[in-house]
Amino acid sequence: MTRRARSYREFVDEEEEEEEEGEEGDSLPAGFFDDAAEDRESEEPGEGDSRADDSTGSGPPVRFSKTCLRNFFTVVLIFIYLLLTGVAVFLAYQTISDFLEKLNHPVMSVTYKEVDSFSPPGIALYPGKARLLSCRHHYHDYIPPLVEPGKPQEGDCVMEDVTYFGPFAKQTKKRAVVVRGQQDVRNKEVIFMQFSHNETEEDFSAITYMLFAKFSDLIDSANKSEFMRDCERNYSTWTFSGGFRTWVKMSLVRTSGKNNEAVEFRQETAVVKFNDKRPESEKTNQLFFAVFEWRDPYMQEIRLIVTANPWNSVAILCGVFMALFKAANFAKLTIQWTIKMRKRHLRNKTRELNQIQ
Numbered sequence: 001m002t003r004r005a006r007s008y009r010e011f012v013d014e015e016e017e018e019e020e021e022g023e024e025g026d027s028l029p030a031g032f033f034d035d036a037a038e039d040r041e042s043e044e045p046g047e048g049d050s051r052a053d054d055s056t057g058s059g060p061p062v063r064f065s066k067t068c069l070r071n072f073f074t075v076v077l078i079f080i081y082l083l084l085t086g087v088a089v090f091l092a093y094q095t096i097s098d099f100l101e102k103l104n105h106p107v108m109s110v111t112y113k114e115v116d117s118f119s120p121p122g123i124a125l126y127p128g129k130a131r132l133l134s135c136r137h138h139y140h141d142y143i144p145p146l147v148e149p150g151k152p153q154e155g156d157c158v159m160e161d162v163t164y165f166g167p168f169a170k171q172t173k174k175r176a177v178v179v180r181g182q183q184d185v186r187n188k189e190v191i192f193m194q195f196s197h198n199e200t201e202e203d204f205s206a207i208t209y210m211l212f213a214k215f216s217d218l219i220d221s222a223n224k225s226e227f228m229r230d231c232e233r234n235y236s237t238w239t240f241s242g243g244f245r246t247w248v249k250m251s252l253v254r255t256s257g258k259n260n261e262a263v264e265f266r267q268e269t270a271v272v273k274f275n276d277k278r279p280e281s282e283k284t285n286q287l288f289f290a291v292f293e294w295r296d297p298y299m300q301e302i303r304l305i306v307t308a309n310p311w312n313s314v315a316i317l318c319g320v321f322m323a324l325f326k327a328a329n330f331a332k333l334t335i336q337w338t339i340k341m342r343k344r345h346l347r348n349k350t351r352e353l354n355q356i357q
Contacts (some may be wrong), residue, residue, distance in 0.1 A: 021083065032134075071341070074334050083329040092320045099310070106304040113299045118252060121293060122164075122215040122267070123180035123191070124228065126174060126208040130288065132196035136181060139187045143291065147275075150282055157191065160218060164225035167233040176228055176253055180215040185294040195288035197242060206239040207288055211250065213263040238267065242286035245272045249295040255302045268295060 063170045125132075134153035138144075147153070156178035182189040212218075212231045219317045221227040240246035247270040276283060281316050 007270075041110050059346075071338060074338055078331055078334060081331055085324055085327050088323050089319045091166055092317055095316045095320075100139040106306045108351050109305050111301045111303075113301060114297050115299055116186050116297065117183045118185055118294060118299070119213070119244045120183045120215045121250070121252075122212045122218055122231075123179040123181050124212065124231070125179065125193075126176055126210075127195060128197075128207070128285070130195045130205075130207055132177060133194040135191065135193045137182065138190050138192055139184070141188050141190060141198070142193050143190070146194075149194070149276075150278055150285055150287055153194065157193075158215075162218075162228050164226045164228045165314075167229045176210075178215070178218055178228075182293060185297045188293060190293040192292050193243075193290045193292075194217055195290075196285045197288065203278050205244075205286055206241045207290075208239050209290070210235050210237045211265045211292045213252075236262070238269075240269075240271075240288065244274070244289045245274055245276055245289035245291065246270075247272070247291045247293075249293055251295045251300065253300045253302060256304065328340075 135150065135155040135157035136153075137156055153272060158177040162176045164174060166174050170317070179191065179193070182191050195207060210232065212235050218224060218227055222325075238248075240248075247266040249270075251266045251268075252264055253264050255264070274287060274289060276287070
């Protein structure tokens with residue numbers, strides 16, 4: 001009778017402790033404690049069995065505890081969630097890196113716009129000591145044979161003579177002959193220029209030229225010298241040599257960026273040797289020939305497009321952070337449940353040892 005009273009009292013104490021622990025762990029799933037109860041029930045009846053086994057002299061059967069199995073799977077789940085957390089962190093880093101890469105390296109979108117005519121460009125020539133003999137407009141790529149080459153001829157070009165100091169060496173004074181360029185691309189309008197230069201003073205001779213977007217910008221500018229200085233700073237320069245006819249075929253490229261728009265020229269040049277039939281006495285003056293025309297009626301437009309979409313990146317990062325939060329929350333609850341189950345297991349072991357003593 002005393003043994004039954006003591007067992008009943010211990011059973012009541014255990015129920016009260018389980019109720020207290022249940023109040024403390026309300027945030028945990030209800031299934032967490034069922035295994036502990038089953039484990040305890042499977043362990044408590046073992047006293048009689050152990051005595052029976054002791055009396056017979058055979059050892060206890062080897063079996064896996066459900067609690068140990070649950071702890072094993074808990075550790076595996078924690079490892080899996082840590083692995084998934086690492087993948088999520090890498091995905092967040094990769095998403096941010098890709099966004100910054102696309103933001104700093106926009107994609108070029110190239111389109112071609114067909115036109116009947118272009119705005120007349122400015123052709124700035126730096127003849128130096130050379131002399132401009134003629135400048136004429138021709139059509140349909142037909143340039144008539146030269147009459148008295150090396151002597152001044154009548155011209156019909158619109159020109160401006162500008163003197164200024166260079167932008168890179170301001171003490172260098174430059175003289176530019178700016179010619180109003182061709183515009184009728186359908187009728188293949190060309191400009192033919194002829195220069196002469198005394199070649200006895202130099203071993204090599206060439207004339208430098210520069211192209212800028214609109215001849216009208218020079219006419220409308222208040223300070224032509226400052227305008228030419230800015231053009232030389234922003235545009236490239238080329239040369240054509242003496243004794244040849246240099247055929248320059250131009251194409252216009254407009255580039256639209258984030259905040260500004262730039263215009264540049266692309267060229268295809270062809271060089272043909274001039275058959276000089278002048279008398280030997282006149283050949284001391286070297287001749288230069290240059291032909292300027294549009295290559296085709298297409299204007300190339302390049303737009304810089306940023307393909308990085310901030311909303312897509314934000315959506316991916318939100319999903320990643322939600323996954324990290326859920327993984328951290330699950331790991332926290334699992335660790336708390338493991339610690340409490342461990343404490344309960346130790347407390348039950350201590351209670352069994354006290355009963356045996």
